[in-house]
Amino acid sequence: MAEGSNYDYLFKVVLIGDSGVGKSNLLSRFTRNEFNLDSKSTIGVEFATRTINVDGKTVKAQIWDTAGQERYRAITSAYYRGAVGALLVYDIAKHATYANVTRWLKELRDHADANIVIMLVGNKSDLKHLRAVPTEEAKTFATENELSFIETSALDASNVESAFQTILTDIYRIVSSKTLEQSSDPIKAPTSDTIPVAIDSAAPASGSKCC
Amino acid sequence: MVVGDFDPDESEQTHSNKPAPPSTLKPDVDKIVNDPFVSIHKSTEPEANNPPKAVRSASPSDSAKLMRERSIRTNRRLRFIECLRKDDINIAELRKLAWAGTPSTLRPVVWPLLLGYLPLAAPARSATLTRKREEYRSLVELAFKKERQGLDQQIWHQIEIDVPRTRPGTRLWMQEHTQRSLERILYVWAIRHPASGYVQGINDLVTPFFQVFLSAYIDSDPEQFDAALLPENVRDAVEADSFWCLSRLLDGIQDNYIATQPGIQRSVKRMAELVARIDAPLYAHLESESVEFMQFAFRWMNCLLMREISVQNTIRMWDTYLAEGTDAFSQFHLYVCSAFLVKWSEKLRKMDFQGIIMFLQSPPTQDWDDHEIEMLLSEAFVLNSIWHNAQSHFGAK
Numbered sequence: 001m002a003e004g005s006n007y008d009y010l011f012k013v014v015l016i017g018d019s020g021v022g023k024s025n026l027l028s029r030f031t032r033n034e035f036n037l038d039s040k041s042t043i044g045v046e047f048a049t050r051t052i053n054v055d056g057k058t059v060k061a062q063i064w065d066t067a068g069q070e071r072y073r074a075i076t077s078a079y080y081r082g083a084v085g086a087l088l089v090y091d092i093a094k095h096a097t098y099a100n101v102t103r104w105l106k107e108l109r110d111h112a113d114a115n116i117v118i119m120l121v122g123n124k125s126d127l128k129h130l131r132a133v134p135t136e137e138a139k140t141f142a143t144e145n146e147l148s149f150i151e152t153s154a155l156d157a158s159n160v161e162s163a164f165q166t167i168l169t170d171i172y173r174i175v176s177s178k179t180l181e182q183s184s185d186p187i188k189a190p191t192s193d194t195i196p197v198a199i200d201s202a203a204p205a206s207g208s209k210c211c
Numbered sequence: 212m213v214v215g216d217f218d219p220d221e222s223e224q225t226h227s228n229k230p231a232p233p234s235t236l237k238p239d240v241d242k243i244v245n246d247p248f249v250s251i252h253k254s255t256e257p258e259a260n261n262p263p264k265a266v267r268s269a270s271p272s273d274s275a276k277l278m279r280e281r282s283i284r285t286n287r288r289l290r291f292i293e294c295l296r297k298d299d300i301n302i303a304e305l306r307k308l309a310w311a312g313t314p315s316t317l318r319p320v321v322w323p324l325l326l327g328y329l330p331l332a333a334p335a336r337s338a339t340l341t342r343k344r345e346e347y348r349s350l351v352e353l354a355f356k357k358e359r360q361g362l363d364q365q366i367w368h369q370i371e372i373d374v375p376r377t378r379p380g381t382r383l384w385m386q387e388h389t390q391r392s393l394e395r396i397l398y399v400w401a402i403r404h405p406a407s408g409y410v411q412g413i414n415d416l417v418t419p420f421f422q423v424f425l426s427a428y429i430d431s432d433p434e435q436f437d438a439a440l441l442p443e444n445v446r447d448a449v450e451a452d453s454f455w456c457l458s459r460l461l462d463g464i465q466d467n468y469i470a471t472q473p474g475i476q477r478s479v480k481r482m483a484e485l486v487a488r489i490d491a492p493l494y495a496h497l498e499s500e501s502v503e504f505m506q507f508a509f510r511w512m513n514c515l516l517m518r519e520i521s522v523q524n525t526i527r528m529w530d531t532y533l534a535e536g537t538d539a540f541s542q543f544h545l546y547v548c549s550a551f552l553v554k555w556s557e558k559l560r561k562m563d564f565q566g567i568i569m570f571l572q573s574p575p576t577q578d579w580d581d582h583e584i585e586m587l588l589s590e591a592f593v594l595n596s597i598w599h600n601a602q603s604h605f606g607a608k
């Protein structure tokens with residue numbers, strides 16, 4: 001399993017949002033290019049990874065897909081710790097899932113690192129005839145709350161790649177600029193290559209990109 | 212219903228690449244509804260259907276073994292029937308028999324007896340069934356009398372999302388009739404248990420009961436059954452019996468589903484303590500890779516391993532759990548989960564964090580046969596007998 005060590009950065013990202021908005025399908029679309037109309041509900045958390053290229057660097061995303069049901073909140077919020085990014089997903093065809101975004105933001109404030117990068121994701125953009133949340137409204141909300149914003153469809157794959165690419169790039173930019181600021185410090189290698197990079201203690205992972 | 216790549220785990224398992232087999236209703240369903248014991252009173256012939264899938268094409272050298280196995284099965288079946296024919300069933304004897312597995316045609320009577328849903332005394336059975344089914348029917352009427360607006364929206368909303376995601380790809384569960392039954396069972400249970408309400412995963416737990424009860428009335432595979440063929444009274448009976456048996460099962464593990472899920476937290480913690488003792492090298496490795504038991508064992512507790520093994524395997528597993536008593540779904544289950552983990556010890560000790568998590572969240576156990584489940588159960592039995600009393604001592608760690 002040495003496959004895990006060929007990267008420059010390792011970022012832990014969480015997928016959160018109401019049950020049924022399509023978090024698991026976004027993840028399977030991004031990591032395996034799969035979509036399932038009748039996927040099973042997520043119990044607790046599920047984990048997947050994918051490595052992408054950002055500004056010439058190899059960035060590995062370690063993604064935790066969480067269960068949306070309220071009852072699991074106690075379990076899932078433990079996974080926010082150490083996450084440098086969060087995709088907060090709602091369903092563009094179900095207004096209630098958008099209305100709940102505020103509650104999810106509070107969850108993040110309560111349990112995640114203060115400078116976690118958050119992206120608001122309106123999923124199921126293929127359901128045009130059922131749209132209940134106008135794009136502009138969500139965009140404005142995102143700007144007001146300093147979130148980036150994108151609409152995706154796990155079904156037809158539109159913007160899925162772009163959503164992950166954007167948040168990982170944002171994280172990378174923050175992390176690498178911090179590393180520059182602190183360039184007098186010696187670059188610390190994490191003790192284990194599976195420990196995610198936290199924004200506060202930003203440092204490139206000890207990727208074994210030898211010769 | 213799948214776009215893109217298909218996840219081959221569940222639906223294909225029993226009938227790979229064959230068209231759906233015909234659905235056949237038993238001729239005497241109306242008798243069975245009123246007295247599930249009819250088949251037991253008249254049956255002496257050995258079980259003809261359900262040959263174990265492993266022995267489909269046996270070589271000549273295997274045939275002696277096959278005959279022996281068949282005669283063991285016939286014998287076991289006769290002992291069950293003898294036990295079940297008594298006017299007052301000896302529950303201890305029934306538990307002992309069921310622990311080692313219940314013949315599939317007898318499950319529809321053995322499970323409710325073990326759960327205390329069917330009375331042990333023969334004369335009381337018919338009346339009890341009628342009363343409980345009637346009671347369920349009025350619970351349903353009460354719950355749904357105010358149409359949709361009268362429903363508890365939060366509970367109903369989650370059930371609506373989960374019903375189509377229950378056993379996706381399996382014919383029985385993709386049908387309108389079955390989905391409406393599942394919806395009613397889940398909703399009525401949830402509003403009767405406000406401390407937990409409906410929690411995702413409980414939907415999975417309905418399916419073994421429903422399939423077992425359905426199997427009493429049909430001669431074909433329940434998972435492939437065309438539910439539209441069921442007469443209404445039979446469907447109602449299957450639904451009501453499933454509801455009451457589910458309720459009894461959940462009574463024993465309510466703590467798993469109330470706020471903060473303390474039952475699961477406790478079980479996972481005890482499981483970790485147990486694994487530290489029975490497989491110290493594995494425990495140490497998990498610790499050094501920063502793998503927490505909660506990260507993989509949460510689901511094992513929440514869905515009773517139903518996401519990891521097939522429904523057929525689950526049903527066999529529940530023969531043993533029900534024989535142990537409803538406690539088994541929290542107590543014995545934790546030994547089963549521990550045995551399930553240490554089974555992969557050697558493999559896991561060579562993996563890193565990511566490898567371990569990925570492996571344990573989809574272990575290669577979806578097409579286990581009964582034999583592998585029985586091995587697991589006996590390993591758990593051994594662990595249980597060695598450690599059960601000891602656990603109270605190391606709980607104070």
Ligand SMILES: Nc1nc2c(ncn2[C@@H]2O[C@H](COP(=O)(O)OP(=O)(O)OP(=O)(O)O)[C@@H](O)[C@H]2O)c(=O)[nH]1
Nearest residue numbers: 019020021022023024025037042068124153154155
């Ligand atoms: N039309 C459409 N349907 C989608 C899309 N993404 C997901 N779905 C469907 O929405 C349902 C729920 O998707 P999941 O990915 O399981 O939702 P989830 O957010 O992971 O739900 P929980 O695990 O319960 O929290 C499934 O039936 C999916 O097929 C999409 O982009 N378009």
Ligand SMILES: [Mg+2]
Nearest residue numbers: 023024041042
């Ligand atoms: Mg999910």
